[in-house]
Amino acid sequence: MLEIYNSLTRKSQPFSPLDAKNVRLYVCGMTVYDYCHIGHARVLVVFDVIYRYLTHIYGADHVTYIRNITDIDDKIIARANERGLNITELTEEFITAMNEDARALGVLSPNQEPRATAHMPQIIEMIQALVNKEYAYQAENGDVYYAVAKFEAYGQLSGRQLEDLRAGARVAVDEAKRDPLDFVLWKSAKPDEPHWDSPWGKGRPGWHIECSAMSTHCLGNHFDIHGGGMDLKFPHHENEIAQSCGATGEAFANVWMHNGFVQIDNEKMAKSLGNFFTIREVLERYDPEVLRYFILSSHYRGPLNYSNVHLDNSKNALTTLYTALRGIEIDESLLAPSEYSSRFFAAMDNDFATSEAQAILFELAHEINKLKIDQAMMAARYATELKSLAKLLGLLQRDAEDFLQAGQSGELSADEIEQKIAQRNQARADKDFALSDRIRKELQDAGVVLEDGAGSTSWRRE
Numbered sequence: 001m002l003e004i005y006n007s008l009t010r011k012s013q014p015f016s017p018l019d020a021k022n023v024r025l026y027v028c029g030m031t032v033y034d035y036c037h038i039g040h041a042r043v044l045v046v047f048d049v050i051y052r053y054l055t056h057i058y059g060a061d062h063v064t065y066i067r068n069i070t071d072i073d074d075k076i077i078a079r080a081n082e083r084g085l086n087i088t089e090l091t092e093e094f095i096t097a098m099n100e101d102a103r104a105l106g107v108l109s110p111n112q113e114p115r116a117t118a119h120m121p122q123i124i125e126m127i128q129a130l131v132n133k134e135y136a137y138q139a140e141n142g143d144v145y146y147a148v149a150k151f152e153a154y155g156q157l158s159g160r161q162l163e164d165l166r167a168g169a170r171v172a173v174d175e176a177k178r179d180p181l182d183f184v185l186w187k188s189a190k191p192d193e194p195h196w197d198s199p200w201g202k203g204r205p206g207w208h209i210e211c212s213a214m215s216t217h218c219l220g221n222h223f224d225i226h227g228g229g230m231d232l233k234f235p236h237h238e239n240e241i242a243q244s245c246g247a248t249g250e251a252f253a254n255v256w257m258h259n260g261f262v263q264i265d266n267e268k269m270a271k272s273l274g275n276f277f278t279i280r281e282v283l284e285r286y287d288p289e290v291l292r293y294f295i296l297s298s299h300y301r302g303p304l305n306y307s308n309v310h311l312d313n314s315k316n317a318l319t320t321l322y323t324a325l326r327g328i329e330i331d332e333s334l335l336a337p338s339e340y341s342s343r344f345f346a347a348m349d350n351d352f353a354t355s356e357a358q359a360i361l362f363e364l365a366h367e368i369n370k371l372k373i374d375q376a377m378m379a380a381r382y383a384t385e386l387k388s389l390a391k392l393l394g395l396l397q398r399d400a401e402d403f404l405q406a407g408q409s410g411e412l413s414a415d416e417i418e419q420k421i422a423q424r425n426q427a428r429a430d431k432d433f434a435l436s437d438r439i440r441k442e443l444q445d446a447g448v449v450l451e452d453g454a455g456s457t458s459w460r461r462e
């Protein structure tokens with residue numbers, strides 16, 4: 001039985017969906033004003049695996065996964081102005097880029113990717129409900145704020161007390177809020193800013209209200225899982241709870257899931273520290289599947305420490321796994337789950353322990369390598385099992401040769417390598433061993449490893 005660590009109750013609990021025919025998951029997605037970095041890669045991959053595993057348990061037609069797109073906010077307006085674009089031109093460019101990155105990482109599309117600018121009626125409706133119930137008020141400057149003190153459970157998710165929060169809050173002199181903890185639901189438009197009409201005048205929504213309005217619109221008032229990065233727990237998710245529960249009078253998400261931070265060489269990743277990588281920059285040097293494997297090699301709730309050594313280790317790990325699959329015909333009809341599957345599922349059921357699940361893939365690869373020698377049928381059976389389990393992690397779905405022979409620009413192409421192998425085979429047939437050794441050395445220097453088998457030579461990149 002699946003157990004999930006719930007940030008709200010601070011413990012692991014058996015997962016029991018409100019409706020097993022429609023398991024509902026909402027994840028806070030990107031604010032699209034720049035390329036995605038590896039922190040975004042982690043959110044994408046972690047929740048992709050959670051989504052895959054939920055569909056494995058409940059069936060593909062019985063899980064609804066929503067990941068929103070924030071396509072209006074201060075950073076978007078500022079960046080569009082800098083570049084002389086309107087906000088739609090800017091956000092379309094980075095939504096396309098985000099989708100390319102996600103596809104490269106093997107991330108499945110969510111069922112819907114709602115955009116804030118396409119949900120203004122729902123956002124305004126929710127703010128109106130909050131105003132009607134006196135959870136919200138319009139201040140003198142025209143902005144609409146949420147009155148935090150009115151919501152009794154405020155601070156429950158992040159474990160904070162109102163008094164402590166208030167002591168730490170700084171009050172600006174021109175502040176129009178009644179309480180320094182109050183947060184904005186609707187910002188009245190400054191001159192030349194994109195804006196929408198509302199009962200409180202022209203303006204645009206605050207960030208927190210978007211997620212409450214879109215999750216409710218797509219999944220209903222009360223749903224199963226709400227996820228996002230740990231940095232969103234406070235104030236974003238705390239505010240979402242206050243808004244949604246305040247507006248609907250019902251419970252909101254039952255389970256809150258948060259993935260940990262990405263560190264670079266044990267330091268916090270920050271543009272100001274110069275150790276900030278976009279997904280694109282990493283993919284210039286590593287195969288996307290290597291990045292995906294690396295992300296899943298740590299438990300999603302802990303920190304993920306990015307370093308070249310760890311990426312190289314992940315590449316070696318995938319090389320080992322694909323080498324075991326190499327040359328074996330996968331045959332779905334042979335699939336017979338063994339104790340490896342039971343242990344794999346036990347790891348995943350334990351709050352998605354993906355690194356333990358990866359370790360079981362290694363045991364399977366080891367078994368396959370032993371059986372390959374003289375029990376082809378059994379080897380094929382386990383290879384089929386390996387591939388089917390790895391699919392739940394979004395790994396090992398390519399042809400083994402495709403991974404092992406994938407090259408980077410500047411390296412010998414696969415055609416050039418095949419030609420050299422043919423020349424070497426000819427030299428060996430001619431008993432010109434000096435030439436065949438020279439070609440082998442030449443390929444070795446170019447990072448190509450040859451493996452001579454019975455009657456044929458296979459190769460892979462180092």
Ligand SMILES: [Zn+2]
Binds near residue numbers: 027028211236
């Ligand atoms: Zn959100």
